[in-house]
Amino acid sequence: MALSKVSRKPGSEKAWHWLTIFLLFFFAAIMFIPFLWLLTSSFKTQNQIFQYPPSWIPNPFQPGNYVRALTYKPFALYFRNSMIIATLNVIAVVFTASFCAYGFARVRFKGREFWFGVVMATLFLPYTILIVPNFLIFTRLGWVNTFLPLTVPLFFGGGAFNIFLLRQFFRTIPEELADAARIDGCTEFGIYWRIFLPLAKPALITVGIFTFLAAWNDLLGPIIYLRSPDKFTVAAGLASFRSQTDISWDLQLAAATAMTVPVILLFFFTQRYFIKGIVMSGLKG
Amino acid sequence: MIDAKTTPPAKTKASRFSLAQRRTIVGYIFITPFILGFIFWFLTPALVAANLTFQKWNLISAPRYVGFQNIERLFNDPILLQSLKSTFIYTFASVPIGLIFAFFLALLINTQIPGIAIFRTIYFLPSIVPAVAGALLWAWIFNTEFGLLNAAIRALGGAKIAWLQEPSWAMVAFIIMSTWGVGGAMIIFLAGLQGIPDVYYEAADLDGAGRWHKLWNVTIPLMSPVIFFNLIIGFINSFQVFVQALLMTNGGPQNSTLFLVLYIYRTAFQSTNMGYAAALSWLLFFFLMIFSFIVFKVLGNRVYYEAPGN
Numbered sequence: 001m002a003l004s005k006v007s008r009k010p011g012s013e014k015a016w017h018w019l020t021i022f023l024l025f026f027f028a029a030i031m032f033i034p035f036l037w038l039l040t041s042s043f044k045t046q047n048q049i050f051q052y053p054p055s056w057i058p059n060p061f062q063p064g065n066y067v068r069a070l071t072y073k074p075f076a077l078y079f080r081n082s083m084i085i086a087t088l089n090v091i092a093v094v095f096t097a098s099f100c101a102y103g104f105a106r107v108r109f110k111g112r113e114f115w116f117g118v119v120m121a122t123l124f125l126p127y128t129i130l131i132v133p134n135f136l137i138f139t140r141l142g143w144v145n146t147f148l149p150l151t152v153p154l155f156f157g158g159g160a161f162n163i164f165l166l167r168q169f170f171r172t173i174p175e176e177l178a179d180a181a182r183i184d185g186c187t188e189f190g191i192y193w194r195i196f197l198p199l200a201k202p203a204l205i206t207v208g209i210f211t212f213l214a215a216w217n218d219l220l221g222p223i224i225y226l227r228s229p230d231k232f233t234v235a236a237g238l239a240s241f242r243s244q245t246d247i248s249w250d251l252q253l254a255a256a257t258a259m260t261v262p263v264i265l266l267f268f269f270t271q272r273y274f275i276k277g278i279v280m281s282g283l284k285g
Numbered sequence: 286m287i288d289a290k291t292t293p294p295a296k297t298k299a300s301r302f303s304l305a306q307r308r309t310i311v312g313y314i315f316i317t318p319f320i321l322g323f324i325f326w327f328l329t330p331a332l333v334a335a336n337l338t339f340q341k342w343n344l345i346s347a348p349r350y351v352g353f354q355n356i357e358r359l360f361n362d363p364i365l366l367q368s369l370k371s372t373f374i375y376t377f378a379s380v381p382i383g384l385i386f387a388f389f390l391a392l393l394i395n396t397q398i399p400g401i402a403i404f405r406t407i408y409f410l411p412s413i414v415p416a417v418a419g420a421l422l423w424a425w426i427f428n429t430e431f432g433l434l435n436a437a438i439r440a441l442g443g444a445k446i447a448w449l450q451e452p453s454w455a456m457v458a459f460i461i462m463s464t465w466g467v468g469g470a471m472i473i474f475l476a477g478l479q480g481i482p483d484v485y486y487e488a489a490d491l492d493g494a495g496r497w498h499k500l501w502n503v504t505i506p507l508m509s510p511v512i513f514f515n516l517i518i519g520f521i522n523s524f525q526v527f528v529q530a531l532l533m534t535n536g537g538p539q540n541s542t543l544f545l546v547l548y549i550y551r552t553a554f555q556s557t558n559m560g561y562a563a564a565l566s567w568l569l570f571f572f573l574m575i576f577s578f579i580v581f582k583v584l585g586n587r588v589y590y591e592a593p594g595n
Binding site: 016020021023024027028031032033034035037038041049050051052053054096099100102103104107108109110111112115118119122124125126128129130131132133134135136137139153155156157158163188189192213216217219220224235238239242243249252253255256257259260263264267271275278279 | 305308309311312313314315316318319320321322323325326327329330331333334337344390393394396398401404406407408410411413414415416417418420421422423424425426430431433436439440465469472473476496517521525527528531532546549550553554559562563566569570573577
């Protein structure tokens with residue numbers, strides 16, 4: 001396991017080392033083949049897609065699949081809609097979750113433990129269980145077929161999990177910093193805004209990335225609340241693609257690839273925050 | 286933390302409030318967004334759902350009180366029974382398989398060889414593929430005639446399998462698909478493994494412990510909080526499986542992938558039976574509570590915590 005440096009039996013160590021390498025490559029192949037298959041299939045002609053045995057190299061190479069897939073439905077519009085919703089969600093979470101988290105982490109007041117208990121109680125309750133009554137509430141408010149149901153609720157605390165995560169982070173910031181500011185006459189709100197928010201940048205980026213991904217990938221919310229096709233997100237657009245049988249596999253796979261690429265790019269540009277976020281959620285949970 | 290000694294007394298404004306009172310006001314201002322959100326988007330819908338459970342309403346004609354009719358229906362609804370069966374089979378198969386696989390991969394990538402970062406990335410990437418895109422990709426891989434998986438099986442001399450048309454194979458297909466996306470759990474395990482101090486292994490070495498011995502008696506006990514965390518997250522996520530079932534099989538074949546959330550979705554938004562959908566939502570809530578409770582009770586006190594957190 002982690003102990004290749006402790007070698008008592010050199011022969012068996014060597015065998016173990018090679019076994020590890022073999023397994024690493026074996027599972028890398030298994031995990032990666034679906035991606036490769038998606039990518040090559042998305043460049044194939046309809047004829048080559050329906051060919052047995054399947055081949056790995058697209059011949060002819062048909063990048064036009066992407067143009068056809070992304071113009072068959074107004075994906076540019078869907079992309080814009082997804083971006084608007086995801087950006088608003090990120091703003092909501094970064095500001096309101098950190099605001100609440102500051103109160104839970106740094107202000108000592110009566111009732112704090114009770115309300116933090118409420119945060120923890122809602123931590124493991126997914127929003128799925130409330131889709132039915134929430135739909136009725138949003139219908140009553142006249143919010144159906146707008147972006148409001150997918151954005152406004154997040155401005156109220158930004159989700160228990162994000163509050164929890166940021167509270168944990170705020171608690172690691174030395175109290176002396178806040179004390180020094182208080183002596184200079186800074187209010188609690190000033191301390192939050194001028195000291196804690198800038199210091200929490202790595203944690204906020206992490207929370208922001210995960211919020212963005214959740215909004216980008218969500219299907220249940222958009223298909224319930226968004227009715228007219230010009231309001232669709234990328235996820236809803238791609239799902240409606242799927243339900244129309246006249247659309248061929250080459251286009252479906254091209255559109256699926258196009259939806260995945262931004263996510264993978266986001267991962268590569270923000271890898272460090274990404275991994276940190278997952279680790280933070282796991283080890284401090 | 287703030288206490289009276291470190292906080293200077295307010296000099297400028299002769300306040301009507303004591304320090305503790307002012308702190309309480311400030312504290313509540315900070316957590317107001319959460320409190321309002323809890324009332325608007327949690328408490329209110331929960332009450333609406335409770336009320337709805339006793340109504341019959343199709344969103345068009347006026348809602349009508351029907352007493353316990355929706356709750357009675359929960360107990361003699363063959364489709365619900367099938368839906369629960371599918372959800373449980375999926376959960377109890379995919380969560381343990383996924384956890385063991387994630388743990389295994391984490392052990393595998395917890396080595397220091399050149400290029401290990403590439404392997405970590407490859408193992409992790411499937412977990413961030415959007416569910417909709419993943420569903421399309423796997424629907425194509427599982428395609429009976431032209432899919433990659435059957436092509437491989439046939440190349441090895443096997444017979445092709447109707448992955449998404451045969452009830453029991455559809456379940457297997459969903460489990461395979463979920464196992465592919467265990468990257469998040471794997472990263473959490475990896476971080477846990479890297480947090481185990483070397484001294485434990487050195488002590489085990491002095492005792493002449495072999496690899497298996499170290500895995501069972503050092504690694505796994507020390508990892509138990511992390512395993513516990515991944516287990517709960519795994520349960521909660523698998524109870525909510527929806528997108529793949531909607532897009533790949535639409536609940537079929539023979540309702541074998543009509544998982545609970547998909548059944549709620551259908552009842553509410555396709556059959557527009559809001560009252561019964563609310564009753565089903567309560568059932569989902571109830572199961573999530575029971576599971577969290579059992580997991581905490583049965584496993585919670587066996588989990589070994591090295592040191593209390595901050």
